Amino acid sequence: MRNRRAITALFAALTASLAAADVIHLKTGRTMEAPKVVEEPNGDVSFRVAGGGTITVKRELIEWVELSDRNAATEEFQRRKKPGTPEALCDAARWAAFHGMKSEARGAWEAAVAKDPACAEAHEALGHRRHDGRWMTEDEFQAATGHVKRDGKWIPREDSEKLDKGWEYVDGKLLSPDDAKRAKGLVPHDGKWITKKELEEIEAKAAALEREEKEAEAKRRDPKDDAAILARYGSGWRLCVGKRYRLVTNVDAPPEEFDRKLVDMIDGFWPYYCETFDVHPVQKTLHNIVVYSSQDEYAKQSFAPAGSYGVYLHGEPFRPAVLWYMEKLRGSSFTTRHECGHQFMAHYLRGDGEMWVGEGMATTFECVGDVPFQDHLYRWEVIRKNVLDPGGFRFDELITGKKTDRGYVYCLGAATHLFFLKGRDGAYRKAYQEYLKSGDTKSPAALAKAVGKDLAALQSEFDAWVKEMDGKRDPRIKRPDK
Numbered sequence: 001m002r003n004r005r006a007i008t009a010l011f012a013a014l015t016a017s018l019a020a021a022d023v024i025h026l027k028t029g030r031t032m033e034a035p036k037v038v039e040e041p042n043g044d045v046s047f048r049v050a051g052g053g054t055i056t057v058k059r060e061l062i063e064w065v066e067l068s069d070r071n072a073a074t075e076e077f078q079r080r081k082k083p084g085t086p087e088a089l090c091d092a093a094r095w096a097a098f099h100g101m102k103s104e105a106r107g108a109w110e111a112a113v114a115k116d117p118a119c120a121e122a123h124e125a126l127g128h129r130r131h132d133g134r135w136m137t138e139d140e141f142q143a144a145t146g147h148v149k150r151d152g153k154w155i156p157r158e159d160s161e162k163l164d165k166g167w168e169y170v171d172g173k174l175l176s177p178d179d180a181k182r183a184k185g186l187v188p189h190d191g192k193w194i195t196k197k198e199l200e201e202i203e204a205k206a207a208a209l210e211r212e213e214k215e216a217e218a219k220r221r222d223p224k225d226d227a228a229i230l231a232r233y234g235s236g237w238r239l240c241v242g243k244r245y246r247l248v249t250n251v252d253a254p255p256e257e258f259d260r261k262l263v264d265m266i267d268g269f270w271p272y273y274c275e276t277f278d279v280h281p282v283q284k285t286l287h288n289i290v291v292y293s294s295q296d297e298y299a300k301q302s303f304a305p306a307g308s309y310g311v312y313l314h315g316e317p318f319r320p321a322v323l324w325y326m327e328k329l330r331g332s333s334f335t336t337r338h339e340c341g342h343q344f345m346a347h348y349l350r351g352d353g354e355m356w357v358g359e360g361m362a363t364t365f366e367c368v369g370d371v372p373f374q375d376h377l378y379r380w381e382v383i384r385k386n387v388l389d390p391g392g393f394r395f396d397e398l399i400t401g402k403k404t405d406r407g408y409v410y411c412l413g414a415a416t417h418l419f420f421l422k423g424r425d426g427a428y429r430k431a432y433q434e435y436l437k438s439g440d441t442k443s444p445a446a447l448a449k450a451v452g453k454d455l456a457a458l459q460s461e462f463d464a465w466v467k468e469m470d471g472k473r474d475p476r477i478k479r480p481d482k
Contacts, residue, residue: 022047023066024057025100032057037065064100077104086116093125212282217243220286229288229318242267244283245340249291251325258329262289265333266340272368273344276361276421278433281348288320289336298324310335312342314351319343330370337365354441356398359406360413361436373418374469375477382411387466395459396444415466420451423465 021033024045034047034055043059067073077099081092093108105125112122117135129141136144142154150160159167159174166177175183186193189202226239229248240247240259247263266289274280292298303313303322310323321339325332341362350357367376374380386393386408393412397403420432428451435441435450448455 020068022068025063025066026057026061027063028061037067039065064098066100073099073101074104077101077108081108081111084115086112086119086122089115090119090121093122097125209280209282216282216284220244220283221246222285225286225318232317233290241286244270244287245289246286247289247291248320249293249325251291251293253325253328258325258332261329262291262332262336265329266336269337269340269365269369270344272365273341276364276433277345277349277436278430279348279437287340287343287347288318289340290320290322291332291336292322292324295324295326298322310339312339312346314346319346334366334370337368338362341365349437355401355404356409356413356416357436357441359410360415361417363410363414364417372472372474373414374472375474377477378407379411379414380470380473382407383415383466384470386412387415387463388470391463393463395447395455395462399442399444399447401442416462419462419465424461 021035022037024032024034024037026032034049036047038046040046040056043062044056045059045062045065046054046056048054077092077096080095081089089108089112093105093112096102096105096108109122109125112119113126113135116122120130123130123135127138128135129138130136131141131144139149139154142149146157147154148157148160149155150163155163162174162176167174168177168180169175170180170183173183178188181188181193185196187196187199189199194202221241226241226246229246230237230239233248233250236250237248238250238255238259240249240255240263242263245263245266247259249259251258292301298304301322303311303316305311309326310321312321313319321336321343323332323335323339326335339362341364342358345351345358345361363379364373367373367379383393395416398409398412398416403409420428422429431451435447439450440446444455448458451458
């Protein structure tokens with residue numbers, strides 16, 4: 001309280017400022033001007049005020065004193081420094097620092113260290129630190145104590161290694177990637193981190209879609225359709241209805257061993273169709289699957305191309321996927337997923353029937369969940385022949401239809417889809433899904449533009465991916481003789 005009153009009285013006494021005045025900078029942040037300060041041996045500062053009288057300011061209240069006469073200040077600094085002893089240099093440095101002469105003070109401290117490397121006062125004034133018995137600069141000290149410099153700051157080496165692994169500082173705390181995102185208010189969803197507001201919007205949208213789907217499911221099956229279908233196919237045919245699909249068949253096999261298992265299998269495969277294209281449609285009506293009991297019976301139908309295993313009939317009533325019973329359930333399930341893939345694309349994605357897109361994509365569905373694509377002997381042999389033995393596959397020939405061989409279109413179309421959807425850890429997946437839904441699938445340039453990379457570079461990446469996949473083949477599966 002005494003010091004505060006003294007300062008208050010001091011400012012009340014100072015009623016005028018002179019143009020050329022010394023300035024006292026107080027530790028409170030205030031300043032006061034005086035015609036001429038007189039420094040006392042104990043560090044206090046005194047000066048006369050207008051009207052007579054002397055004011056003394058205690059040293060402990062003063063941050064530094066700015067002298068108006070710079071020449072006189074320089075002369076005083078040089079006078080104190082002149083003896084050149086470590087003691088004189090330290091005295092000059094202290095005096096210069098007290099009078100705001102920072103560069104002169106630093107020079108004097110450095111000169112004192114040069115004269116006496118053990119001068120603790122000079123080292124401390126220069127910001128040096130003592131470690132392992134010697135004085136070091138701050139950088140030397142940090143490096144010697146296991147720190148590294150990042151973005152202008154010294155941090156522990158272990159923290160730097162964590163930063164290299166994706167850790168980051170949040171509110172001054174070093175956190176793991178996941179904890180950092182949580183600290184920022186993000187939440188995990190579907191393999192990504194999003195804001196809570198985004199999650200609420202997604203959940204609200206999903207809830208609305210679920211309500212719409214339940215309403216659609218309740219109305220999806222129309223008994224009139226069941227009757228019309230059975231009337232069309234006649235005696236010996238039966239129905240098996242699942243959540244999304246209706247099987248129509250005359251297969252001579254127990255319904256519980258074929259009908260129900262096939263319908264449940266393709267019902268369960270529905271989410272894979274959705275995920276492949278990143279579309280989640282509300283299905284208004286059941287999709288139909290027709291399975292004939294034998295290849296001969298299937299081949300008698302007007303729609304059956306020679307040698308085909310199945311077909312999706314766009315123009316027929318109820319737009320069914322049609323195939324014949326083979327290899328019991330297993331063989332039929334491959335073909336069913338292929339033809340139902342056509343159904344899905346035509347209903348919910350694109351109905352232009354683009355050959356390499358439609359057949360290639362349907363082919364990718366054949367083995368999912370049962371046999372890795374590279375272990376499918378026939379399909380992979382076509383890929384081997386065109387990419388590895390000795391090579392020659394080109395995206396532009398596939399897309400433009402220059403090559404019309406069915407093996408080329410089916411197998412290499414499927415491999416192309418797999419590469420863009422799953423290769424390189426899914427780097428192209430999102431862009432490719434949009435391309436499949438609305439892109440120009442007849443233009444090689446459009447494909448390159450969609451995924452943001454030159455076609456030649458994509459071709460090179462694809463060839464390398466095929467070699468990698470070929471190396472993952474099951475060695476027990478033998479390559480057939482040519």
